[in-house]
Structures are given as structure tokens and as C-alpha cells.
């Protein structure tokens with residue numbers, strides 16, 4: 001519900017570090033919130049009552065320190081840098097509910113498992129560190145206006161979760177994205193989709209969904225004033241109004257001209273506004289067609305991290321900085337790896353003219369055989385698609401990254417790919433695949449490729465295999481599918497300011513030579529239609545232990561953790577300049 005924020009909950013939240021989960025379990029390890037009274041946990045936010053003898057209460061939010069929301073906890077207190085476990089957050093707020101209104105509590109993201117309580121009562125539990133959480137709290141607000149919300153955030157890594165225990169990024173915990181309360185009328189617009197129809201770029205198609213007691217038989221108005229589109233629709237018994245409107249004259253969104261239209265939807269006393277772009281994306285043989293015209297995806301991979309903090313990006317300024325760097329590199333495309341990024345990021349990409357590859361954290365070795373793990377991945381995928389479906393920039397849904405071949409994995413991944421297509425057949429479906437080698441032959445024949453629109457591989461010649469950068473041009477690619485090839489990763493670490501020759505690992509010159517030779521090698525792939533090298537900026541990664549060159553950072557960034565551009569940045573920039581000349 002970001003369109004109708006009424007009360008921001010961003011800012012200071014009191015917090016309690018609770019590695020033993022004393023605020024959740026009693027001394028017999030039974031959860032307080034499952035007990036008869038439901039009481040006893042930190043979510044009670046209990047205070048000694050003044051009249052009686054002072055009760056024993058062994059916590060006190062109001063005298064505890066504070067953390068900033070949005071923001072991970074790791075980067076806000078040195079003792080939390082490596083912390084994995086539970087932290088309790090509390091914020092008091094005043095809001096008097098008005099008759100005839102509904103109220104929703106919204107969190108952009110909480111990593112990873114969250115239990116959320118309002119005024120001492122549980123609203124629910126959510127898993128997944130990168131997707132929004134929302135509860136209807138209309139009947140839970142206190143009539144006198146004094147309220148408090150308590151969140152148990154737990155970033156413990158577990159094998160059966162999504163992602164699983166092993167990743168190559170920092171396990172930032174906490175309420176990492178904005179929190180707020182939204183207010184709506186009793187009957188309200190809960191969802192909408194306004195996009196060009198599949199295979200018919202001259203038609204706008206979509207729906208508006210109402211919720212609430214009077215959702216059936218209501219009039220809904222779709223208004224795109226600038227395009228002189230105004231339609232009155234009627235909702236069906238389920239509160240849904242679908243539409244299909246001629247849209248020949250709409251200016252198409254593209255990176256060269258990222259045209260967005262002000263779209264307004266209203267019904268009764270409710271109204272939402274959005275800025276939406278319209279474009280088509282398809283493949284034909286080896287080509288990616290944007291608005292019917294072949295394009296080359298000049299991309300870069302990005303984590304949701306501001307390397308200068310360093311920590312999770314905390315607001316629009318951080319996100320704009322990342323995308324401005326991508327534009328400076330000459331990109332028309334970004335891979336938002338390896339999990340759903342902030343909704344603000346998706347909107348900024350629309351505004352700045354960047355196509356987007358959006359991904360779910362099905363990364364490396366997930367528990368392929370566990371049905372709950374699959375369900376979790378599918379829910380995260382559905383939430384991502386739901387959040388991004390009106391964004392013109394998003395052209396690719398990626399269902400995972402570098403997942404090792406096996407039958408259970410193929411079943412899991414192909415089911416996810418089918419699900420993505422079922423939820424949204426107007427965008428391309430992909431996944432970052434692996435390769436295998438036979439001599440100088442690089443072979444791509446992962447059977448998952450059948451289910452995907454692009455052939456995307458992560459390929460680390462010159463870093464993890466293949467010898468020195470100068471040796472890699474001997475490799476040739478043997479790719480089973482006649483589809484556009486978009487190389488989802490290549491790269492190597494370089495410590496900014498460390499210089500050597502082209503064979504000195506960790507030096508800027510090594511990374512520069514690696515990019516030069518990678519681009520030569522990849523240019524021999526006939527179907528090459530894009531790439532998202534790894535990665536725009538250095539980022540924190542626990543696996544990266546070298547005390548001199550890494551120091552807890554993956555240094556494959558083209559920009560360092562202090563914002564310095566490395567030599568390889570300019571190699572890719574020049575290559576993209578040439579591609580833009582050819583295609584734009």
C-alpha cells in the first residue's frame with residue numbers, strides 16, 4: 001500500500017538483543033504467544049504498575065537503545081556486525097482510528113523471520129527477508145490512540161529456508177526497509193494492474209481489485225488524462241473489474257525515453273495514483289525485442305547495499321546513487337541480485353530508464369526436496385511479481401541463481417519458472433545457470449534452459465578457472481538453445497588503488513585485463529544479446545576473508561567501497577558505448 005502512507009514509522013525504534021529468545025519462550029522453551037493467556041513475552045511491553053509492589057520485569061524497551069528504521073542492525077552498532085539471531089524492536093505511536101476507515105500496518109522488509117505484535121496481540125509471522133509484509137489492524141488499534149508495535153526479527157540462517165545457510169552476501173538483519181501505517185476507506189482499492197496486453201502492444205489490459213464490505217457492483221474509474229483515456233468499469237461479485245482499452249497512441253517507455261504516465265484509479269471515496277510506463281518485451285530467435293526493436297542489454301549486477309555505509313541501502317538517496325553509477329557506466333539494464341529489491345528501486349529504474357532483471361533468493365543449494373521450501377520460494381516469487389507488475393522497467397523475472405543440476409532441482413526450478421509465467425506472461429523468465437567444460441569448450445546444456453526465455457550463465461573464466469586473463473580467449477561456447485544469451489555474471493576481485501601488472505591477482509590491472517579479454521571472448525557468441533557483469537560495487541561478504549585484499553568484502557565491484565571507480569569500469573563503459581551506437 002505504499003500509495004497511501006498516513007503515518008510513517010520510520011526513525012528510532014527501541015531494541016533488545018535476545019540471542020536466547022527469552023522474550024519469546026518461557027524457561028521450558030514453550031512460546032509465550034502459544035500459552036493460554038498469550039502473555040509473558042517482550043511483545044507485552046510491560047511496565048511496573050505504580051500502585052502495587054513492583055513486579056519483576058527483566059526488560060524495558062523505553063530505557064533500551066535505539067536503531068534506525070529503515071536500516072540493518074549490523075551497520076548501526078559495532079557489536080552487531082556479525083550478529084545472527086533475534087532482536088526485538090518497539091515503537092510507540094499515536095493514532096486514533098476513525099469510524100469508516102481501515103488501517104494497515106506495512107513493512108517494506110524484515111530479515112528473515114518476523115513475528116509482529118500490536119498492543120500486545122500477535123498479528124502474524126512472516127518469512128522472507130526481502131518482500132513486503134502487511135496486516136489489517138483496523139480492529140486492533142486502541143480507541144484512545146496510544147499504540148505500540150513490537151517486532152521480533154530473527155536472521156538466523158537455516159538449511160530449509162530461502163535463501164539457505166550459504167550465500168555470498170552479508171546476512172544483514174532487522175527492519176531493513178520503511179514501515180508505515182496506511183489508511184483507506186472501508187471499501188478500497190487493494191490491487192491493480194495497468195500494462196500493455198501480451199502480444200498486442202496496441203491494447204492496455206489489466207484489472208482493478210476492490211476489497212471491503214461493498215466491493216461488488218462498484219464503479220471504478222481508470223483515468224490517464226495525458227493520453228485521454230478515461231474508462232468507467234464495474235466490479236464483479238469478487239470486487240474485480242478487468243479492462244482492455246485501445247492504446248495505439250501511447251508513447252512507449254524505453255531507456256532512451258522513459259515516458260511515464262500519471263495513472264489514476266478511483267472508486268467511491270478511494271483513489272490511488274501511480275506513474276506507469278508502457279512497453280513490450282519479447283524474444284525472437286536470438287533477439288530481445290523492446291517495443292518490437294532488437295536491443296542489447298547493457299547491464300550490471302547490483303546488491304541492495306550502499307558500499308559507503310556499508311550496509312543495506314536505507315532510502316531513495318542511496319538507491320539513486322547506485323542507479324546513477326549504472327547510468328554513468330552506460331547501462332540500459334540492471335540485474336537486481338539475488339533477491340527482491342526495494343520497491344523504491346523499481347520505481348527509480350522506471351524513472352531513470354533502466355530495464356530490470358528481478359530475482360528471488362533461490363540461490364545455490366536449496367532444499368529441493370522439501371515441499372515447504374518450495375512453497376516459501378513460490379510465495380516470495382508471487383510477492384515479487386505482485387510488487388513489480390506495474391513497472392515498465394522490469395523485463396525479466398529470474399527464478400534463481402547457480403543451482404546445481406539434479407532431478408529434484410529441475411522439478412523445483414521448472415515449477416517456479418512455470419509459476420512465474422502463469423503469474424505474468426508479459427515478461428521474460430530466466431535464471432542464472434551454470435556451465436561445464438570439455439577442454440576449451442564451454443558447454444551450456446542445463447535442461448532448465450528449455451523452460452526459460454533467455455540463456456543466462458554465470459561464467460568466471462580468468463578468475464575461478466581458465467588461467468590468466470590473457471589466456472581465456474581460447475574458449476569457445478557451445479550453447480544448446482537458440483535463444484538470446486545474456487551473461488548473468490563474470491568478473492574478478494580488485495582492490496581499488498592496488499596496482500600491478502595484468503597478471504597480478506587483486507590488482508586493478510588484472511581486473512581490467514580480465515574485462516578486456518572477457519569481452520573479446522564473449523563477443524564470439526553469436527546469440528549474445530546482453531550481460532550483467534558482477535558487480536557494480538564492492539559489497540560485504542562473510543566468505544571473503546583475505547586480510548589484505550578483501551577484509552570482509554567481495555571486491556568484484558567496478559566501484560570500490562569508498563566510491564572509487566576501478567580501471568575495469570572504463571573498459572565496460574567503452575564497450576557499452578559501442579553497443580549503444582550499434583543498437584540505439
Ligand code: GCB
Nearest residue numbers: 168401402458489534554556
Ligand atoms: C557467483 C554468485 C555471486 C557471487 C559471485 C562471486 O557466481 O552468483 O553471488 O558473489 O559468484 O563473487 O563469486
